Amino acid sequence: MLRSSEDGKSYKRIAFFLIGDARYLYDPPIERDFFLLCRSAVATYSKPWESYIYSPPSRNVKPVSVHSVSGHAAVDQDVEGDRRIFLKPGSQISLDFGVEVGGWVSLNADATAGPTQFSLAFAESPSLVRSISDDTGAVTTQDYDQALNVSLPLGSSFYTVPRERFRGGFRFLTIHAFGMVTLWNITCEVGFAPGVEDLRNYSGSFYTPDDGLLMRTWYAGAYTVQTNIAPRDTGRFLPQVKPGWAYNASLGVAAPVLLDGAKRDRAVWPGDIGIQGTTAFLAFGEYGLTAFGNALETLFYYQNRSTGRFPFAGPDTASFRSGSQSDTYHAWSLISMFNYAIFSGNSTWLTEHWSNITKGIDFILAALDDSEYLHNQTAPNDWGRQGGGGYNSALNALDYHALVSFSQLASTWSSNATVASQAAQWHTAAERLKESYNTILWSSEASLYRDNQSTALMPQDGNALALLYNLTDSERQASSISASLTRFWTPIGPITSELPDTISPFVSSIEVLAHFAANEPSRGLELVRRTWSYLLDSPLMTGSTLAEGITANGSLYYRGNAGYNHDAAYTSLSHGWSSGPTQALSFKVAGLEIVGLRSVTSGFDSPMGTFSVEWTISGAAEDTFDFEATLTTPSGTTGSMRLPLICKSVLLNEKPLEATDTLEGGSQTLRSTSCF
Numbered sequence: 201m202l203r204s205s206e207d208g209k210s211y212k213r214i215a216f217f218l219i220g221d222a223r224y225l226y227d228p229p230i231e232r233d234f235f236l237l238c239r240s241a242v243a244t245y246s247k248p249w250e251s252y253i254y255s256p257p258s259r260n261v262k263p264v265s266v267h268s269v270s271g272h273a274a275v276d277q278d279v280e281g282d283r284r285i286f287l288k289p290g291s292q293i294s295l296d297f298g299v300e301v302g303g304w305v306s307l308n309a310d311a312t313a314g315p316t317q318f319s320l321a322f323a324e325s326p327s328l329v330r331s332i333s334d335d336t337g338a339v340t341t342q343d344y345d346q347a348l349n350v351s352l353p354l355g356s357s358f359y360t361v362p363r364e365r366f367r368g369g370f371r372f373l374t375i376h377a378f379g380m381v382t383l384w385n386i387t388c389e390v391g392f393a394p395g396v397e398d399l400r401n402y403s404g405s406f407y408t409p410d411d412g413l414l415m416r417t418w419y420a421g422a423y424t425v426q427t428n429i430a431p432r433d434t435g436r437f438l439p440q441v442k443p444g445w446a447y448n449a450s451l452g453v454a455a456p457v458l459l460d461g462a463k464r465d466r467a468v469w470p471g472d473i474g475i476q477g478t479t480a481f482l483a484f485g486e487y488g489l490t491a492f493g494n495a496l497e498t499l500f501y502y503q504n505r506s507t508g509r510f511p512f513a514g515p516d517t518a519s520f521r522s523g524s525q526s527d528t529y530h531a532w533s534l535i536s537m538f539n540y541a542i543f544s545g546n547s548t549w550l551t552e553h554w555s556n557i558t559k560g561i562d563f564i565l566a567a568l569d570d571s572e573y574l575h576n577q578t579a580p581n582d583w584g585r586q587g588g589g590g591y592n593s594a595l596n597a598l599d600y601h602a603l604v605s606f607s608q609l610a611s612t613w614s615s616n617a618t619v620a621s622q623a624a625q626w627h628t629a630a631e632r633l634k635e636s637y638n639t640i641l642w643s644s645e646a647s648l649y650r651d652n653q654s655t656a657l658m659p660q661d662g663n664a665l666a667l668l669y670n671l672t673d674s675e676r677q678a679s680s681i682s683a684s685l686t687r688f689w690t691p692i693g694p695i696t697s698e699l700p701d702t703i704s705p706f707v708s709s710i711e712v713l714a715h716f717a718a719n720e721p722s723r724g725l726e727l728v729r730r731t732w733s734y735l736l737d738s739p740l741m742t743g744s745t746l747a748e749g750i751t752a753n754g755s756l757y758y759r760g761n762a763g764y765n766h767d768a769a770y771t772s773l774s775h776g777w778s779s780g781p782t783q784a785l786s787f788k789v790a791g792l793e794i795v796g797l798r799s800v801t802s803g804f805d806s807p808m809g810t811f812s813v814e815w816t817i818s819g820a821a822e823d824t825f826d827f828e829a830t831l832t833t834p835s836g837t838t839g840s841m842r843l844p845l846i847c848k849s850v851l852l853n854e855k856p857l858e859a860t861d862t863l864e865g866g867s868q869t870l871r872s873t874s875c876f
Contacts, residue, residue, distance in 0.1 A: 249407040249801075252415045254299045254423040254744040255399040259390045263295035267329055267372055284384040287318065287377035294329045294374040295386065299744035300427055300774050302368040302462050303391030306360040308384050309352050316379035319347035320361070322370035324463060324773040325756060327740050331376045333367075335769040336436070336445045336464045342769040346443040347376065364448040366391060366434050369427060369462030369774045371742050394431045394456050396487060403485030404804035406785050414725075414785060417732045421782030422483035424745040425476050427462040428776040429484075429491040431455055435466050435516030449516040452498030458491040459514070461748060461772035468495045468514030469777075470532040471583050475709050476776030477536050478783050481543045485805035489544050496540055499533050500556050508559030510534075512581055519581070526581035527567070531598035534560050538605045545807050550613065558622060561606060564599050565629055572640060573632040575599050577652075583706055583777075584749075584759050585661065585698040590652030593641050593662030596633060601669035603630035637671050647680040651698065659698040660688055661707045667714035675719070682718040685711060692754050693731035699762060701752045705731060709780020716788040724788070728781045741773060748775035790815075809834025809865075824848075829870045837865035848874035 262282070266275055271291030276284045285293055305320060321333045322345075328334045337344035348365055361367070368391065375383065393399060406418040432455030437446035451457045452468055458480055459465075460472040473495055480488030495514075502511045502520075510533035512526040513519040537557055541550050550557075567575045569591075577595050580588035588595075603626045610623035641649045643658065649666050651657040663681055665671075672678040688694035693703040694711065708731050715724035735746050740756055748771060749758035756768035764770050790802030790813055803812035815829035827845065841863060843850060850857045850872040857870070 248409070249405055249415065249419075250400070252419040253400050253402065254419055255402075255426060256299065256301065256390060257400060259397075259399065261297060261301050261388045261390060263373065263386060264298040265296045267294040267296040267326070269293050271377075273377075282384060283386070284382060285375070285386075286382050287375065288380055289377055292331060292374060292376045294372055297371055297373070297388065300324060300369055300371050300423070300462060300742045301388045301390060302366075302370060302427055304361045304363065304366060304389045305373060305386070306358070306389065307386045309357045309359060310382040311352055311354055311357070311379070312382070313380045315351065315353050316377075316381045317349065317351050318375055318377045318379070318381055318383075319349050321347040321374040321376070322367045323372040323374070324370055324742055324745075325740050326372070327756070328769050329372045329374060331374060333445075334370075334463070335767055337440055337442060338763070338765040338767040338770040340765050340767060342767050344442065344767070344770070345445050347374075348444070352381070364437070364446045365444075366447040367445075368392070368430070368434065368447060368464070368466055369745075369772070371744075391431060391434060392427045392462065393429045393484075393487075399426065402483050403487075404482045404786070405802060406782075406790060407801040408789075408799060410799065413729060413733055413736075414781075414789070416736055417728060417781045418785050420732075420736055420744060420746055421479055421776075421779030424462075424774050424779055425458070425479045425483060425488070425776040425782075427745060427774045428459050428476060429456045429480070429488075430459050430466065432457060435459075435514070436464065438516060438518065438521060451516060452494060452514055453501045454494040454497055456487075456491045456494065457498065458495040458776070460775060460777065462745070462774035463772050464770070465513075465517060465772075467517045467520075468498050470499060470510065470512075470526075470529040470536060471706070472775070472777040473536045474532040474539075475706065475778075475780050475783075478539055478543070479776060479779040481539075481806075482782060482786050482804045486807070489540070489807075492536075492540055493544070493549070496533075496537055500553060503556055503560070505559075508561075508563035510560055512579075524581050525579040527575065527577050527579045528582050528592075528595050528598055530560065530563065531595065531602050534564075534602040535598065535605070538602070538609065541609065543806065547613070554619075557606065561602065561622075561626060564602060565625075568599075568629065568633065573629075573636045574640065575633075583661075583704070584702075584762055585659075585696070586700075586762065587651050587655070587657055587659070587698050590654055591636075591640060592652050593637070593649045593659060594651075594665050596637055596641075597662060597665035597669050597671050600630050600633050600637070600671055601665075603627075603633070604669075634671055637666070638673055647677075647684040649681075657697055658684075660685065660694055660696045660704075660711065661698060664707060664711040664714045668710055668717050670717070678718040679720065682715050682720045682723055685714075686723070689727070689730065690752065691730060692734040692750075693727070695752045699759070701760075702758065702762075703731065703750050703752060703754075705735060705746060705749060705775075705778035705780075709778060712780050712784050713788075716784055721788060724784060728784070732781055735778065745774035746776075746778035748772040748778065806834075808837060824874045824876050827870075827872045827875050831868045831870070833863075833865045833868075835865045839863050839865075841868070841870065843870070843872065845872065845875040847872035847876075 272288035273291040274286040323334045332347045333345040335344040434447050435449035435451040437449045460469045477492040480492050499510045510530050512524050574591040577592040607623045607626035648658040651659045667681050712724045756771045758771045760766040790800050799816040801814045812832040817825050819826045
């Protein structure tokens with residue numbers, strides 16, 4: 201442990217960096233900003249990965265191509281690449297920005313024959329390019345939003361979409377002319393990631409020359425989350441405008457703020473934050489943490505002061521307005537708060553919100569059954585799944601992780617007797633919950649956990665969460681769950697038993713992480729290759745961001761029978777809860793599980809500084825190989841290293857590696873030979 205002094209204040213920096221695993225290390229008491237460490241790494245840019253970044257190079261983006269033309273329309277392009285579009289009445293042109301964008305469209309227009317009218321329509325999916333927009337309200341006719349009609353006077357005009365007509369996510373812009381008009385300088389002022397001058401300047405990175413799909417998946421996850429970082433007053437106005445749309449409502453208490461999707465719902469949802477908050481940190485460092493933290497501040501603000509329950513959703517949702525509650529999303533709120541505390545290392549933040557957090561944990565404790573010591577689910581609202589209720593396996597896995605995580609944090613964060621007592625209470629509750637979980641919910645015949653105590657349903661979410669959060673009793677049980685989950689797999693991903701005809705990238709993100717937790721990295725990567733290759737390469741998708749969900753056959757009629765009214769135009773194609781593989785690649789693949797790749801470079805910035813790792817495999821004589829890794833951690837950190845291989849020789853900084861070695865911050869080089 202290293203101690204330093206800054207501005208007269210003592211503080212500690214602690215790091216725990218491993219090869220092949222991920223652990224937390226704390227050391228009490230923490231008097232300033234840091235109590236973690238981490239597990240993968242680079243933020244340097246020798247930059248072979250920059251070509252994979254989807255973010256536009258400017259906040260003012262122009263279309264890159266013409267998607268389609270109909271009627272009497274012509275396009276001229278000048279030497280600088282700008283287009284002049286000539287439209288006669290009844291003609292139409294669709295423009296392609298190349299990637300998902302979002303914000304406010306502006307253009308120049310000439311109406312030489314008299315006042316003119318035209319309409320603007322927006323679409324994320326190539327399959328929904330048409331004269332009306334895709335939907336932000338779900339209707340079976342798939343025509344909720346219609347188009348934005350524009351009227352301009354005779355002569356030259358400059359037009360900008362009204363601020364309340366903010367369009368958070370689209371790739372295609374369709375212009376339909378009702379009168380003769382010439383248009384040019386068509387531009388989208390990017391509205392996401394407010395305050396960021398260079399949208400391509402990521403603080404985190406991932407690179408492997410061996411697998412382009414993994415590269416695209418990491419950066420699509422990052423870009424999806426970037427499009428989900430919003431200005432404060434761009435939430436859905438309620439009651440919802442119809443036809444049309446209005447996005448000028450407050451998203452929360454501060455901005456920038458992390459929300460669920462670019463096009464919709466444009467709201468704070470705790471389940472989504474449980475995945476996308478970590479991605480925001482990995483890709484965007486301090487800025488990502490700010491957006492993450494502002495979403496949590498919104499949850500704190502609307503926490504029920506009597507019961508301790510956190511809201512199901514943010515204030516610009518019908519769920520919030522109707523008073524809907526969710527037991528699982530309450531637990532996701534706490535898990536997100538734990539993640540933020542770890543990633544930010546902000547002890548002041550933790551002290552400020554400790555009362556809110558303990559009230560939230562007390563809500564879980566009060567809900568645990570006196571006899572079975574499991575949480576009987578009474579507010580089953582969730583990510584869209586069906587079923588639930590009873591001793592729900594997903595809920596209780598989330599509760600367990602919230603309890604055990606804050607127990608560990610509390611026991612090492614503070615020497616206060618009250619906090620120590622809380623830590624002990626939460627630890628005891630977690631252990632009792634885990635014991636009952638395995639006694640009541642485990643099916644040895646299926647090698648899976650049941651959805652609750654009275655059903656034969658074996659859910660994807662409950663089992664993935666149990667595996668990820670270590671509800672299992674043994675490595676053998678964990679391995680059996682990992683294998684059994686593949687029974688749900690199709691060529692494009694797992695069909696969830698808890699929501700028929702559905703492939704959920706949210707739940708599958710959890711499953712990807714769960715396979716790594718079960719020491720089945722190849723299985724985790726196989727799932728990434730199945731589902732995320734489809735999310736990136738299907739002609740239905742944006743090719744740059746990740747959809748919230750698809751049907752079993754890959755269509756956009758996600759949740760058709762579960763709230764979305766068979767409206768494929770309503771499905772969001774940029775939803776941060778689908779970014780789980782970005783975390784798996786940073787924390788696990790770059791965190792050095794040997795998974796068939798020959799080299800990896802990755803990293804991220806934290807309040808402590810930059811964590812980075814590069815590793816390569818060379819040689820393959822007689823089924824052995826040589827392995828070399830360079831890890832760089834901030835000055836003032838300490839940690840340890842573990843190699844999950846058997847090797848003839850292992851040298852750390854040219855000296856034999858000892859299991860008891862404690863490493864200080866800086867650059868460390870590991871060389872091992874004849875490994876298997």
